[in-house]
Amino acid sequence: MGNREDLLAGARRCLEEKGWARTTVRDIAAASGGVSMAAIGYHFGSREALLNAALIEAIDEWATHTGRTLSAFGTGTDAPAERYEAMWDRVIESFSTHRTLWLASIEALAQAEHCADLRRYLAGGQDQGRRGLAAILTGTGEGTIDDTTARTLGAVQMALLTGLMTQWLTDPRQAPTGADIVTGLRALARVVGPDRP
Template identity: 50%
Template sequence: MGNREDLMAGAKQCLFEKGYARSTARDIATASGVSLAAIGYHFGSKEALLNAALIEATEEWGSVLAAVVARASEASDDPAERFVAVWDGVLGTIAEHRGLWASQFEVMLQADRVPELREALAGIQKEGRLGLSALFQGLPEVPDTEEELSRGIFYQALLVGLAGQWLATPDLAPRGQDFLRGLELVGGSVLKPKGTAADGPQWHGPTG
């Protein structure tokens, strides 16, 4: 690898082991095996490097997640069973990539005080939501529409909530069956059962 790639690898290692705020430029240079000056030359600042590393690490986790969701989706023809299998698989990827998720939450908490972080998060927010909408529907991509963004927001809320609960109390984090039961209860109390009215939102049951 070249110095730029080495720096990205070293920055990701520091993010996972030390977190965003505690990773110094010297830490990254040491982990990368390159000089401190190389950070400024290739990225301009330590923060820019960490932001780029976090985005790349998230994209790499996304590829892992896509494979897990694809396998889980093939586990059953029943939508409810697929839904449970998918979210159990998602939980597994969060556990395997704890350092990434801990850094993600750290960054989110600091975003309101660091303009560069806020801009970096805003830049990938929409793309991430559309990506989640496509992923959980088993599609390569989805159009940039209000419906798909809303679907992505829903999945994003579940995903971030699951990660946060697992980081706080792994033994009490919800499983796929818990999500399914919650979806049934909330959907049943908020949406009208199918066929009870000619208009308004309708509850069609859980889907995968």
């Protein structure tokens, strides 16, 4: 690897171990195998730009992993509610096995407030995520998902995902299970009632 790649890898390690706010230029240089601190400015312009690039790399990995986990919904012979519950149980399991990736997505949201480029990147990712989630749930291709379905079904699914993630990362013992989510959605459906004619 070259200095640029070493710096990205070092910044990723620092994000996972220390988080965005507590990572210093010195930390990144050390985690990069001794790449000089000046190389950060040369390759990325600033510590913030390097950490944002490392966050984007982590989020891309997170999105790929999450997409694979969620895409399992469309397979199997179980009833849709059972498949949906099992899908959520797989997502919950990934909170433990890929904790640093999930935490990176939370850090990115906080940092996006201070970086327009990162905010635009995340907004584009959210749009793609809404469409992808709606496609998984409807069993169709992403290209066939209209804006309304993405803004409703996809957005609600994304809200469930982010809400569950924050609950699990904060207090896994009290966070809902896949069965709790299905039960809660059934209760919510009774609250809002059927569509109006």
